[in-house]
Amino acid sequence: MFFQFRPATISDLPLYKHCFANDEFHYMLYNREPINIDRYVNHGKDDFVFICSIKNTQDSFVDFGFVHFYYKEENNYTYIGGLIPEYFNSGLGVYTSIAILDYMFSQIDKLVITTGVFKHNIRSLKMLNKMGFYQIKENDNKHILKLTKDEFNNNFVKHIRKKIYGIKLL
Numbered sequence: 001m002f003f004q005f006r007p008a009t010i011s012d013l014p015l016y017k018h019c020f021a022n023d024e025f026h027y028m029l030y031n032r033e034p035i036n037i038d039r040y041v042n043h044g045k046d047d048f049v050f051i052c053s054i055k056n057t058q059d060s061f062v063d064f065g066f067v068h069f070y071y072k073e074e075n076n077y078t079y080i081g082g083l084i085p086e087y088f089n090s091g092l093g094v095y096t097s098i099a100i101l102d103y104m105f106s107q108i109d110k111l112v113i114t115t116g117v118f119k120h121n122i123r124s125l126k127m128l129n130k131m132g133f134y135q136i137k138e139n140d141n142k143h144i145l146k147l148t149k150d151e152f153n154n155n156f157v158k159h160i161r162k163k164i165y166g167i168k169l170l
């Protein structure tokens with residue numbers, strides 16, 4: 001698999017609108033609460049905001065989702081991402097998450113990532129737990145999870161890396 005992660009721009013607004021127009025997508029990410037889609041392309045200078053693409057058989061790239069890391073404080077970021085609904089249950093979410101987390105851990109020393117997952121989003125919670133995220137807090141609606149490089153370097157991630165990169169990684 002060959003992924004490309006490029007910075008999101010205002011021209012990517014239709015991708016976000018397409019995602020949030022899907023009721024399941026909106027429910028899983030925001031519990032159907034109103035959102036400001038402009039936030040997805042207008043972000044802070046220290047944020048990492050990417051559009052995810054994959055190389056197709058014609059050697060061109062097809063956009064299929066997004067991933068954002070919002071700066072909180074030194075080495076600490078909040079993580080959120082999503083796939084275009086047509087790619088739900090394709091496995092791309094797992095592969096993409098591991099590929100971009102590999103990239104982020106290689107870029108920022110002592111990186112700490114947190115994310116919130118609605119309790120009804122069991123699919124995402126299971127995926128994040130397998131990747132090494134662990135619960136640090138809970139409220140009425142969400143699990144708050146944390147990930148560091150040590151937790152991320154687990155057997156599940158190593159197995160998926162082998163599939164992504166096609167080589168054995170130590």
